[in-house]
Amino acid sequence: xxxxxxxxxxxxxxxxxxxxxxxxxxxxxxxxxxxxxxxxxxxxxxxxxxxxxxxxxxxxxxxxxxxxxxxxxxxxxxxxxxxxxxxxxxxxxxxxxxxxxxxxxxxxxxxxxxxxxxxxxxxxxxxxxxxxxxxxxxxxxxxxxxxxxxxxxxxxxxxxxxxxxxxxxxxxxxxxxxxxxxxxxxxxxxxxxxxxxxxxxxxxxxxxxxxxxxxxxxxxxxxxxxxxxxxxxxxxxxxxxxxxxxxxxxxxxxxxxxxxxxxxxxxxxxxxxxxxxxxxxxxxxxxxxxxxxxxxxxxxxxxxxxxxxxxxxxxxxxxxxxxxxxxxxxxxxxxxxxxxxxxxxxxxxxxxxxxxxxxxxxxxxxxxx
Numbered sequence: 001x002x003x004x005x006x007x008x009x010x011x012x013x014x015x016x017x018x019x020x021x022x023x024x025x026x027x028x029x030x031x032x033x034x035x036x037x038x039x040x041x042x043x044x045x046x047x048x049x050x051x052x053x054x055x056x057x058x059x060x061x062x063x064x065x066x067x068x069x070x071x072x073x074x075x076x077x078x079x080x081x082x083x084x085x086x087x088x089x090x091x092x093x094x095x096x097x098x099x100x101x102x103x104x105x106x107x108x109x110x111x112x113x114x115x116x117x118x119x120x121x122x123x124x125x126x127x128x129x130x131x132x133x134x135x136x137x138x139x140x141x142x143x144x145x146x147x148x149x150x151x152x153x154x155x156x157x158x159x160x161x162x163x164x165x166x167x168x169x170x171x172x173x174x175x176x177x178x179x180x181x182x183x184x185x186x187x188x189x190x191x192x193x194x195x196x197x198x199x200x201x202x203x204x205x206x207x208x209x210x211x212x213x214x215x216x217x218x219x220x221x222x223x224x225x226x227x228x229x230x231x232x233x234x235x236x237x238x239x240x241x242x243x244x245x246x247x248x249x250x251x252x253x254x255x256x257x258x259x260x261x262x263x264x265x266x267x268x269x270x271x272x273x274x275x276x277x278x279x280x281x282x283x284x285x286x287x288x289x290x291x292x293x294x295x296x297x298x299x300x301x302x303x304x305x306x307x308x309x310x311x312x313x314x315x316x317x318x319x320x321x322x323x324x325x326x327x328x329x330x331x332x333x334x335x336x337x338x339x340x341x342x343x344x345x346x347x348x349x350x351x352x353x354x355x356x357x358x359x360x361x362x363x364x365x366x367x368x369x
């Protein structure tokens with residue numbers, strides 16, 4: 001008997017002696033499981049795109065209200081459209097039923113309030129047949145629309161729209177806004193991040209937000225990271241730490257001691273964390289201004305940090321790369337008061353970027369965002 005066959009026999013022999021459930025349990029009909037699976041897939045698809053509509057609507061306001069602070073801007077319509085084929089594979093089996101989409105003709109899934117698309121009378125359920133006479137593709141639909149509108153700029157653009165079976169031409173004028181994509185990821189973690197090319201929100205953090213203003217503050221925080229160049233600054237700090245550590249390693253090696261570049265690796269990590277708490281506080285500060293500039297009343301938005309403390313109790317007392325949640329709560333109260341005072345006096349809502357970093361104890365724990 002070959003090795004593989006002997007292993008299989010041994011496994012079967014061992015399993016023969018395994019303990020088994022002894023209860024007389026009800027049978028689970030496969031057809032009923034399949035039907036329930038379909039219902040849950042429908043519910044998940046509808047829930048995801050309802051959350052995405054919420055994100056897109058708040059993101060549209062944040063991007064357009066704060067375009068003066070963004071280096072990369074682009075024309076935007078404020079709509080999200082697609083076909084069954086253009087959506088992620090995991091939604092394709094149910095998207096026709098859940099979202100009333102077709103395989104061939106792009107349909108409008110959501111429209112942002114106050115957007116050019118809304119001003120043009122476009123509503124969810126409409127079909128977008130063409131932009132300036134060019135047919136809208138059934139694959140990569142939203143990417144194509146975004147690219148076409150970006151090339152078009154602020155010049156009025158004509159959309160051929162089918163509403164309840166009737167076609168009409170709609171002229172809309174795109175508006176400029178920050179070009180960075182803001183994406184939604186299904187994940188229970190209460191987190192958000194940016195790599196400077198995109199902003200990603202986890203669905204878990206949306207469930208902590210009580211108001212649109214809460215979500216606006218979170219999106220504003222990530223956009224502030226991008227506009228303030230925090231990722232580049234962290235990379236520079238990491239490089240400086242690595243170079244300093246390499247010098248120490250080289251000194252030891254000249255003495256005949258090989259360190260395995262331990263100092264280089266360690267000081268690179270230390271450099272990456274340098275001023276990290278300050279960067280996060282600065283993003284909280286500027287992000288609150290972004291939300292206020294977009295028209296959101298942010299009084300009470302500090303409560304997001306109480307909600308976050310329930311998700312991550314360690315964040316109440318310790319900080320490594322982020323401030324503690326009590327510090328963020330109190331800081332946000334101060335920022336909200338500052339913004340309210342400027343609004344009362346009719347002053348421009350322009351943040352004062354100079355923020356002093358406070359020292360906090362460090363342990364091996366990170367806050368959500």
